[in-house]
Amino acid sequence: xxxxxxxxxxxxxxxxxxxxxxxxxxxxxxxxxxxxxxxxxxxxxxxxxxxxxxxxxxxxxxxxxxxxxxxxxxxxxxxxxxxxxxxxxxxxxxxxxxxxxxxxxxxxxxxxxxxxxxxxxxxxxxxxxxxxxxxxxxxxxxxxxxxxxxxxxxxxxxxxxxxxxxxxxxxxxxxxxxxxxxxxxxxxxxxxxxxxxxxxxxxxxxxxxxxxxxxxxxxxxxxxxxxxxxxxxxxxxxxxxxxxxxxxxxxxxxxxxxxxxxxxxxxxxxxxxxxxxxxxxxxxxxxxxxxxxxxxxxxxxxxxxxxxxxxx
Amino acid sequence: xxxxxxxxxxxxxxxxxxxxxxxxxxxxxxxxxxxxxxxxxxxxxxxxxxxxxxxxxxxxxxxxxxxxxxxxxxxxxxxxxxxxxxxxxxxxxxxxx
Numbered sequence: 412x413x414x415x416x417x418x419x420x421x422x423x424x425x426x427x428x429x430x431x432x433x434x435x436x437x438x439x440x441x442x443x444x445x446x447x448x449x450x451x452x453x454x455x456x457x458x459x460x461x462x463x464x465x466x467x468x469x470x471x472x473x474x475x476x477x478x479x480x481x482x483x484x485x486x487x488x489x490x491x492x493x494x495x496x497x498x499x500x501x502x503x504x505x506x507x508x509x510x511x512x513x514x515x516x517x518x519x520x521x522x523x524x525x526x527x528x529x530x531x532x533x534x535x536x537x538x539x540x541x542x543x544x545x546x547x548x549x550x551x552x553x554x555x556x557x558x559x560x561x562x563x564x565x566x567x568x569x570x571x572x573x574x575x576x577x578x579x580x581x582x583x584x585x586x587x588x589x590x591x592x593x594x595x596x597x598x599x600x601x602x603x604x605x606x607x608x609x610x611x612x613x614x615x616x617x618x619x620x621x622x623x624x625x626x627x628x629x630x631x632x633x634x635x636x637x638x639x640x641x642x643x644x645x646x647x648x649x650x651x652x653x654x655x656x657x658x659x660x661x662x663x664x665x666x667x668x669x670x671x672x673x674x675x676x677x678x679x680x681x682x683x684x685x686x687x688x689x690x691x692x693x694x695x696x697x698x699x700x701x702x703x704x705x706x707x708x709x710x711x712x713x714x715x716x717x718x719x720x721x722x723x
Numbered sequence: 724x725x726x727x728x729x730x731x732x733x734x735x736x737x738x739x740x741x742x743x744x745x746x747x748x749x750x751x752x753x754x755x756x757x758x759x760x761x762x763x764x765x766x767x768x769x770x771x772x773x774x775x776x777x778x779x780x781x782x783x784x785x786x787x788x789x790x791x792x793x794x795x796x797x798x799x800x801x802x803x804x805x806x807x808x809x810x811x812x813x814x815x816x817x818x819x820x
Contacts, residue, residue: 505739565796
């Protein structure tokens, strides 16, 4: 209980200071801090899978994306300072939202929900021991399939928005210094990604955690090297569509064999899900990495971060 | 159990303060952070509800996992849009000067 109160106080302090910090850099660091505190809170609430994804995807990857945004002109946008006339509206809306959430909480039953009961009852049929992985890849397979589609859509949107990337980077680290040390980080991170993937079948982990870690390792390589036109970037390109293709193919074969889309054939269910997770890991990794790379190389215009704060 | 109630209240605070960040900060990157904070509030509501029962419910956990990944994609697309808009704005400003 003490820990819970402490975590909430930390969160409140950071949330409060988000309203007052002037520089965008400070805001991003506070955002990183919120993510870290959230990870601990998920652990306290017994949501280990969520804590893992929050740490890898929601905090680390997102902060990397936010930091690349520091190159854009948005950093120098002046704060107008005057509160918006709609503040009262927002406050009352927020109050109504909080009240609504409270009502939901009061009326929610303390017992396990119907879907949760079903999940535990029929966990044996899914072919996987871990409940969360079973829900993601078997019971609610549609969700995960469409989640991959969302990832593709995001990548497409960013690639349309960043049409002509220029290779003039603002944050350069000497390649000779980094190259020797990179292997010390990238190799263990990649290995750990596969450890997390295989853990997903018995306890906590899965394709999204592992894919994001692989993407992180690749991001580190790109950020630290001056010349990013490496061969390996082209070689991983076919992996991009592999996950989606395999997912759809499995869904259709399930339709042919079992009569329902995404209903895996019973006899080889575990093996199929294992294969799907492995392919998805690579696909998610390549997708997240490609989107980040587009971001990193986006045309931020001449001297985006060099211009001092112009008098508005 | 009482810890869960605490986090439940926290989820409302997160949601509302994310909303206020969007309303009060005029810098677009802070607005983006506000959107993420709002999302965290919703996730916390889900996880707090899942933690109420004796056996933790895996279905809301899976939904939040999906939600986090979608939030990341949303942030990336919004970030690309912000970059485009602000570079356009600075071009317009440069033309006026």
